[in-house]
Amino acid sequence: MSLRQYEYALAVAEQGSVTAAAELLHVAQPSVSQQIRSLERELGVTLFARTPTGLVPTVVGRAFLREAEVAVSASRRARATARAGADELVGELLVAAQMGLGTRQLPRALGALRRRFPRLEVTVFEEPSSAELERLCRRGVLDLAFMAACERSPADAHHLGEEEFVVVLGDGHRLLAADRVELRELDGEPWVRFDRESALDGVLLNVLRNNELTPTTAARVSQTATAVRWAAHGLGVTLVPAAAVPHDHEHLTRPVFPVVSQPVIAVLRHSAGPAETALLELLRQETWHKTASFSRVS
C-alpha cells in the first residue's frame, strides 16, 4: 500500500503498457511489473487484464484507479503546500485572546496580515477562560495568545502595552457629572459582573478589594458588549476595557481613579515560525496605551 504503487498503476493504465509506463517513470520495466503484481497480490484482485499488446484495466481495476488518482493528487497537493510554506506563508494561524484585550488593535493587525499574506488564514478564539487559555497556550495548540499575565512567563512573552479600564454608568447617573469617577464613590452601587472564573471578573474583584468596597451583584454576563448595554439601561455599573465599549455608549463611560489597567502580553508558541512573528510585528506597530498605571491589577 504505497503511493509509488499507485503512481505506477496509474502510469500503466494511462500508457496501456508496462514498458511505456516504465519509460515515463524513468525506471526499468521489471520494476513496474513487480510493483503491479505485488499490488494485485496484496489486494487479492486482478487490476489489469494482460493482452498481447499490453495491460488494460479490468472493471475493479478502473474503480480502484479512480480512488488511487485522488490519493496521488492529494499527496502532490500536500507536498506543494508544504514547500510553498517554506518561502511564502500559508496555513492557518490560531490565536486566542482574553476578552477585552486588543479588541481594537487585533482586527486591524489581522487585516494588515491578510493583505500581505493572502494565503494565510487566521482563526481567533475569544476568552476560553484564563485558566483554559493558559493551558492551551502551554500545550502549544495556539500560535499566539493574548493575556494579562502569564504566571511562569515563557521566554516568548512580549509586552505590547496597557489596556485601561473605564466604568460604565446608567443613563442619567449622578456620577456622569464629573470627568472621572473616584472608585470609593461607587460604594453601594449594584454591579453588572462577568462569569465566575473569567479574567474580567477577576479584575473587578481585585479592584473592589483594593479599594475596600463590598460588591453587590446585579447580574452576571459573559460578553463585554452585553455588560455595557445592561449598565447603560441602569441595571448597575460595570468596569470594562475602554477599547471594548461600542461608540454609541462612550458618553456613559468615565475613567476611574485610581487608574485601573492591565498589561497586554502576547505569548508566542514554542519555536514560533515566520507567520507568528509577522503577526506579532504588526501588532507592535498598532497604538497602545503606554501609561504605566498606579493600581495595575494582576
Next chain:
Amino acid sequence: MSLRQYEYALAVAEQGSVTAAAELLHVAQPSVSQQIRSLERELGVTLFARTPTGLVPTVVGRAFLREAEVAVSASRRARATARAGADELVGELLVAAQMGLGTRQLPRALGALRRRFPRLEVTVFEEPSSAELERLCRRGVLDLAFMAACERSPADAHHLGEEEFVVVLGDGHRLLAADRVELRELDGEPWVRFDRESALDGVLLNVLRNNELTPTTAARVSQTATAVRWAAHGLGVTLVPAAAVPHDHEHLTRPVFPVVSQPVIAVLRHSAGPAETALLELLRQETWHKTASFSRVS
C-alpha cells in the same frame, strides 16, 4: 513521500506525542521519530513544534496535514473498493454496440444486472463505426462488444441470436397492402440511408447488390429512429432492425423477402471477469430470433 510518513504524521498530530503515536501504530518510538524528521527534511519545512510535553503541528504543518489526510483516506477507499471487488461486484462496465443490435434486449439485461449488483455501473457506447468498434474491442478498452461479425473471431465470441431487418415505408405507400415486401419490388425507390462507413449502411449496400438493385439516396442519417421517422414521412424507404422501430411506427413496417438478418455476436474481452460473464449470462436469457436466414448479410 510515502503514505506511511503521512499516516505517522497524522497519528502524531492526533495524539500530540511521538510515543503515543508509536503505541497506536504498533511500532517503536524511534521509527516514528525518524519518519517525521525525514519528512521534514525532504520538504524543507518544520511540520511540528517540539515542546517538552510532545509535538504540536506548526502553521504550515496544519496546512500540510489537511491535504495528507485526504491522501490517506483516499488510499483507504481505493483499497476498500478493490477488496470489495474481490467478492461482490463493483466498478464500471464498458459496453459498446453496433447500432441496432440488441436495442430491445440490452436495456432489459442491464436492468437485471443492476438489480443484482447495485454497485456495478454500466456505460454503453453506441456504434463507434464498426471498424472503430473492432479496434476498441481488440485493444481491450471494452469489456463487452456487440457486433454482427468479427473477422478474426476471438475465442470469447458468443452467438446470441439473429437480428431481423424490416423495411419502413411512407404512410399510404402502395406496398403496405401486402404482408411482406419482395426486395425487387423496391427497385427505383429512393432510400433513407445511414452514414458512410456505418455498419447499417453496409448491410443495406449488401442487400441491394445481392438483389441487383441500384440505390437512389434520398438522405443519410446516423440514428435508426431518425431514419424510421423520415421514411414514415415519405422521404423514401429504409431498412432497419425490427427491434429498432418505435411502437408508433410499427404499422409502417413490413418483413422482407428474401429475409434479411444479421447475427448478434457478443465479444468478451481477454481474461473476462465475473462482471462481464454475469452480463453475458443475462443477455443469453433474453429472447432472440433463432431463425437462420436465407440471405444473411456481411
Next chain:
DNA sequence: GTACTCGTACTGACGAAGGCTCATCGGCTC
C-alpha cells in the same frame, strides 16, 4: 502453412537503500 522476427510481460539473482528495533543520550517537569 511454416518459420522467423519483433513486441510484450514475467522470472530469478544480485546489490543498494531504506525502515525497524534496541540501547543510549540530552532536556524538561515535577
Next chain:
DNA sequence: GAGCCGATGAGCCTTCGTCAGTACGAGTAC
C-alpha cells in the same frame, strides 16, 4: 533526583531497483 519526553547511532532485515534470460503471441516472408 526520578520520570517523562524526543533525538541519535549501530545493526539487522525487508524492500526496491537493475540486469540477465524466459515465455508467449502477433505479424510477415516465403
